[in-house]
Amino acid sequence: MSNYNNGPLVTVLIPTYNRPHYLPIAIDSVVNQQYKNLEIFVMNDGGVDVSDIIDACGDKRINFINGKENRGLPVRINQALSQAQGKYVCYLGDDDLFYPNHVNTLVETLEYKTDCQLAYSDLYKVYCRIGADGSRTVLSKIVEISRDFDRFFMFNFNHTLHVSLMHRRDLLDKAGPSNESLNVLIDWDLTRRLVFYTDFFHVHDITGEFYAPLGKSDRISVKRRQNLEEYTRNVMTIRTTRPPKPWDKVDDLSIIFLTDRFDQKAGNALGSIWKNTCYPNEVYLPMPPEQFAAINTQMPNLVNVPAPMGLSYQQQVDTSLEKCQGEYIAIVPRGYPIQEMWVEDSLYPMVQGLTDEIGYELEESNEQLWVVVIRKEALVNARRQYPSLSVKESLARSGYHLGKIKPEQIPFQFDELYNQGQKFEKDGDWISAGLIYEHLLDNKYGNEIWMNSLAAESFLNAGQYDKALAYSSKVNEVRPTVDTLLVEAKAKKKQKDYSSAIGALEKAVGVLGTRQLQWK
Amino acid sequence: MEISEDLFLTRNKEKQHYDVMKELGDCYASTGEFEKAQQCYDKASSLGPDEAGPYIGLGVIALQSGLLDDAEMAFRVACRLDNKNAEAWSGLAMVAQKREDHERAFDLYLKGLELDADNLTALLGLFQTSCQMGSFDKVIHYLKLYLDMHPGDTSVMFTLAALYMKGRQFEESRNILGNILTLEPSNKDAANLLEEVEHSLAHARQLGVGAA
Numbered sequence: 001m002s003n004y005n006n007g008p009l010v011t012v013l014i015p016t017y018n019r020p021h022y023l024p025i026a027i028d029s030v031v032n033q034q035y036k037n038l039e040i041f042v043m044n045d046g047g048v049d050v051s052d053i054i055d056a057c058g059d060k061r062i063n064f065i066n067g068k069e070n071r072g073l074p075v076r077i078n079q080a081l082s083q084a085q086g087k088y089v090c091y092l093g094d095d096d097l098f099y100p101n102h103v104n105t106l107v108e109t110l111e112y113k114t115d116c117q118l119a120y121s122d123l124y125k126v127y128c129r130i131g132a133d134g135s136r137t138v139l140s141k142i143v144e145i146s147r148d149f150d151r152f153f154m155f156n157f158n159h160t161l162h163v164s165l166m167h168r169r170d171l172l173d174k175a176g177p178s179n180e181s182l183n184v185l186i187d188w189d190l191t192r193r194l195v196f197y198t199d200f201f202h203v204h205d206i207t208g209e210f211y212a213p214l215g216k217s218d219r220i221s222v223k224r225r226q227n228l229e230e231y232t233r234n235v236m237t238i239r240t241t242r243p244p245k246p247w248d249k250v251d252d253l254s255i256i257f258l259t260d261r262f263d264q265k266a267g268n269a270l271g272s273i274w275k276n277t278c279y280p281n282e283v284y285l286p287m288p289p290e291q292f293a294a295i296n297t298q299m300p301n302l303v304n305v306p307a308p309m310g311l312s313y314q315q316q317v318d319t320s321l322e323k324c325q326g327e328y329i330a331i332v333p334r335g336y337p338i339q340e341m342w343v344e345d346s347l348y349p350m351v352q353g354l355t356d357e358i359g360y361e362l363e364e365s366n367e368q369l370w371v372v373v374i375r376k377e378a379l380v381n382a383r384r385q386y387p388s389l390s391v392k393e394s395l396a397r398s399g400y401h402l403g404k405i406k407p408e409q410i411p412f413q414f415d416e417l418y419n420q421g422q423k424f425e426k427d428g429d430w431i432s433a434g435l436i437y438e439h440l441l442d443n444k445y446g447n448e449i450w451m452n453s454l455a456a457e458s459f460l461n462a463g464q465y466d467k468a469l470a471y472s473s474k475v476n477e478v479r480p481t482v483d484t485l486l487v488e489a490k491a492k493k494k495q496k497d498y499s500s501a502i503g504a505l506e507k508a509v510g511v512l513g514t515r516q517l518q519w520k
Numbered sequence: 521m522e523i524s525e526d527l528f529l530t531r532n533k534e535k536q537h538y539d540v541m542k543e544l545g546d547c548y549a550s551t552g553e554f555e556k557a558q559q560c561y562d563k564a565s566s567l568g569p570d571e572a573g574p575y576i577g578l579g580v581i582a583l584q585s586g587l588l589d590d591a592e593m594a595f596r597v598a599c600r601l602d603n604k605n606a607e608a609w610s611g612l613a614m615v616a617q618k619r620e621d622h623e624r625a626f627d628l629y630l631k632g633l634e635l636d637a638d639n640l641t642a643l644l645g646l647f648q649t650s651c652q653m654g655s656f657d658k659v660i661h662y663l664k665l666y667l668d669m670h671p672g673d674t675s676v677m678f679t680l681a682a683l684y685m686k687g688r689q690f691e692e693s694r695n696i697l698g699n700i701l702t703l704e705p706s707n708k709d710a711a712n713l714l715e716e717v718e719h720s721l722a723h724a725r726q727l728g729v730g731a732a
Contacts, residue, residue: 140536505544
């Protein structure tokens, strides 16, 4: 951007809680951004008084929200956003920092390079040893996550970091505020809601740092994760959140649960659906409203279809279909074993546009427990034409063929292979690990920089220095990291090319020794 | 900031900065820039206070600068930090060798080779001290061990052939030299030594026939 003062206003949120010794570094990194048109909110969430830090900074762009009670991060974010005026919003932890080009890089991307309304960059995770006086000795700077946008993955778990994000503020008008009942995974709550309305653009530049002390972490999020029950509650809350419609980027899934009576077994089956379905959904339960009201459940996304008990499965489907909002329908009778990814495996090729099939019969489906996921339009059409036939027969008679999912169509293939590579690494089988990453690169699974880095390190450890050099150079030409510079240097050293090795290592020293980095 | 650490393998998290400084020290030492190398090793040892590597580097620099006391002290620290580090023991051996304490050097090289039979510095050091002491049995053992791991290393093969020759084990020497010449037909040193071995062998046979 030629003039850093003429771009749109950007809101930067810095929540803080009891970290007065690190907060000045975080604030400093924001006020010294190359991009100047900022409004900055520092929100103290009932921690020690930091007014003197704000006063000492003396920057008029800072708005200080001095909360007296510890009410949680989502409350403070909502509070600040209710006052925010920026076109874009970004976030910074009170012990993290932006490099000077962070805001500029992301604004430039969102303004000129993409139609996405959210962009994210890469960050260094900085492992450090904490001295008695609170000082931090940097032990490593590692880009642990450099994953290209994957909406399906985001339904299951987060792959972006709060500090790396910038999004349009008006997206939140669609997606709604942060869920104030959450106390961990606040950033995933945000990103998962936003994927309903926009794609995310991955900027591969490293534009900031977040800290990870060795040993016992003082991070609130890490401490809270130790309560597994509470953590699971947060995960399930986020997974079942359905932001307001219309959704620009996501098709809805309606699951019709068929049962001739509501008993413990049916209740358990509903619980399994809730726990094992990460794709956004609603579960439709055809039964009398008074019985539905008596079901003792906190399960969200459960929709009653008023219907008398004792209807046939086919009648239950027809009654539910009138109410279903999803573009896709899953029909599942009681007794069907619900496991992780039970419906997503078959849904994936359809929502990703990888198939022309109108639907799939699920893996464990059989004559007695016939389970299907299908485009709603086709199902409605078949039922209209042949209402007296069973659902399966009406589809067949209408000429709709149901596919069976093929192994190469299921989601998370990249992750399966990646995990395999990680396992080889743990076992010290570096050649196999390198070959896996090489395969992922050759077969265009995306995440090129990340896979090149892993391949480089694996081949170095396997003693294949030429390959290590080739892969690390690919990364270092585009976006060097300490790790890939180190690999390049070690490979060059093996070739007795000491001056090249020194060049790479000096660059690495530059990154490790300073808080900022300008590669370009 | 929220992310599951379980999903992402944490890599090099404690040693990366140390590793960079130590590698840089090694590179500067290799190009003869000892002052820079020393600064790098100092920084590395502050980042990894329990690592032997920087002390070995400092020892090598001191040795190359003729500062034997400094070198010995550095290698001693390295041995204390990592008692099984072959390079540290070999470093101490090199100091002893420079001080012409051949027996001690021999023992220390031997210790280095026991810890890592692949350590070429220790192997060659052992060979040199063996020559100085006139005792070849142990070095032959380690040369053979090394060749098991590095078959086709003609320089070590040649050393072994020379030792066999010196020990009047002419048949063994001839076999090895023949192998070298198969691998490197233009190896003049091997050809010359083979000629000498053949001559000695013929002479020995003559003596043997005469004796019979």
